[in-house]
Amino acid sequence: MAIAKAERLMNLALCLLGTRRPLSKRELRESIEAYLEAGSDDSFNRMFERDKDDLRELGLVIETVESLDGEIGYLARRDSNRLPPITLDAEEAAALGLAAKVWQQARLAGAASGALQKLRAAGLPEDVDPYGAHSALEPRIPVHEAAFEPLMLACRDRRPVVFDYRKATAARPESRNVEPWALECWRGHWYLAGFDRDRGAERVFRLSRITGRVRSRSGSYTAEVPDVVTVRETVASWAGEIADRSARIRLRTGAGYPLRAKATAVRELGDGWDELDIPYGHGLDAWLVEFGPDVVVLEPAELRADVVDRLRAVAKG
Amino acid sequence: MGKPARPANAIDQTRRMLSLVTYLRERPGARVEDVARAFGITEDELISDLDVLPLCGTSFRGGDLLDIDTDGERIWWHNPAALAAEAAEPLRLAADEATALLVAARAVATLPGLREGDRQALLRATAKVETAAGETAGASSRLSVTFESEGGVFADVDRAISERRRLWIKYYSPARDELSEREIDPIRLVSVGHTYVEAWCRRSEARRTFRLDRVAEIKVLDEPSAPPEIELRDLSEALVQPAAEDPEVVVEVGPGGRWVAEYYPHDSAEELPEGGLRITLRTPDPASLRRLALRLGRDGRIVAPQDLADAARQAARDALAAYDELPGGYDEPDAGDGGPRSVHDEPSSYGGPRSAHGGPRTATGGPLGVRERRYDRQEQGL
Secondary structure: OOOOHHHHHHHHHHHHHHOOOOEEHHHHHHHOHHHHOOOOHHHHHHHHHHHHHHHHHOOOOOEEEEOOOOOEEEEOOHHHHEOOOOOOOHHHHHHHHHHOOOEOOHHHHHHHHHHHHHHHHOOOOOOOOOOHHHOOEEEOEOOOOOOHHHHHHHHHHOOOEEEEEOOOOOOOOEEEEEEEEEEEEEOOEEEEEEEEOOOOEEEEEEHHHEEEEEEEOOOOOOOOOOOOOOHHHHHHHHOOOOOOEEEEEEEEOOOOHHHHHHOOEEEEOOOOEEEEEEEEOOOHHHHHHOOHHHEEEEEOHHHHHHHHHHHHHHHHO | OOOOOOOHHHHHHHHHHHHHHHHHHHOOOEEHHHHHHHHOOOHHHHHHHHHHHHHOEOOOOHHHEOOEEEOOOEEEEOOHHHOOHHHHOOEOOOHHHHHHHHHHHHHHHOOOOOOHHHHHHHHHHHHHHHHHHHHHHHHHHHEEEEOOOOHHHHHHHHHHHHOOEEEEEEEEEOOOOEEEEEEEEEEEEEEEOEEEEEEEEOOOOEEEEEEHHHEEEEEEEEEEOOOOOOOOOOOOOOOOOOOOOOOEEEEEEOHHHOHHHHHOOOOEEEEOHHHOEEEEEEOOOHHHHHHHHHHHHHHEEEEEOHHHHHHHHHHHHHHHHHHHHOOOOOOOOOOOOOOOOOOOOOOOOOOOOHHHOOOOOOOOOOOOHHHHHHHHHHHHOO
């Protein structure tokens, strides 16, 4: 029976961590049963390279050293692999315990648990009553978008990508060449900010609109990555949350609570209607139309025209 | 991407076993139960790790394998010398590990309404982990998450839960555009983008989930909270699950209405020519979708049921009538029918998330009514 991969990785890690001098591939092969059983040199070499990559993903710093006689050796030095001293009190430990459960994405959930386990091994206090004080709060970071993981890795490793993207009103997707900068989750949806090579400018993409696979491109970034990337402000402005104007509407008494909650002024007209001043940002017309006959836009005329336009489309059915 | 997908569990298991070696070395005779809890895994998972560890060591020959075994209750390591002490020291955090933990901790720390003590603990822990992670912590700036919450409401719910007291709330239902008062026994706060309180509703004698930004008023009552023992929902599943017996609604949208498929749980979304979609969904109360029909405008229409389509059309006509009564009436738009005026909401040339504003993200304005109705409905069955 083939030897389990976790066993093989564990053995390689222990060999590299346990040695003070670089070990050659030959020595490693002789010490690790799975490599002896690997058959041909080719398949051993491929396996070995993959395993080294996997251990590096786990955080192991593996050095490659060439000896005087030209032989390549490998080792994981203690001083580059040791966790620096870290002391956390019970409250801080509980806080991290809560944070470690937040991800709903397999790779990051595994990484967060792994981080907590490393800290436990380093003496992180254990909860006497696990999450007792916090059981009332359950934050979760949802990740439903298939494009998330490849884009996360691309951002991390600074790899340009290409993907098909369907703009909100577009009939079909088109290919976009992007240098990905950062990912941000807002109101449960993930967005990517990056440099769009074809448009020569920064763009924000909604991950749920990416169709098909995210493919890596070779080469490096051509545009400078800004220190601070503000996806959220861009999205918020699209979401109409950045209102620079004001609108005056009539609202039927008792209706439209959320409009009242946003209103800057409410005047009771006494005839079954109230008059409200509300912030006027992008998308207000679509929102007002939802209230049907309970809302009448008074001004500005542009907003009134937009709302009437929308109502006409529905009225015609 | 270049490399084929790897089974994630081999990676996670290796990561865990490396930490186990460090942990067990310090604790001869550790209890299986305690170790599993400390590592956040099941006892079965721990036992399967303990099956692998004796096959590992610095060489598979001679006495170099780790002699670790368990009687199912305690764990013994008979030859700790098989591994040099320094080979069993705690390992530094990998970039993904630091990122996962730091991004989550920062996100939780920004939750409005979080207890100040908890927030401070999170911030202190975050700073310490950043320091310990060193430069690998840098990658965590590439990801960020914001949870939305209403701070005041959050704090009251949090206090009611910890003091085990009942809450009185005035709650806004977008489906009916109305406020209702009810008393609820809060069970927990759940943040998934927005923050919700899961509670036992005394009015309907059923489990209900309330979005905090739709709570118009809240009071912590003196009466004790006494929710019945109910199984907590599995949060790995969507908050909303379709109910098979609910009436079916069919909506056809153009490219500008595709956001409906992103916001409404649906049974199917069929591609139409020219980038449209035919979406089939179910809701216990189709009338609650009148809002959606009105919002869609010329970006979509209700195909079925007919009375919902009629209701939306009638509502639009009634609304238009009010404009005719206004002084001066309403001016015909210059472009006439088919004018491009409000068809495209795109605020800029961005290829970005236009329907960010088509959806239910505005504090209370979105067409989320159906989701919560459906959720309520699902809960009633429990």
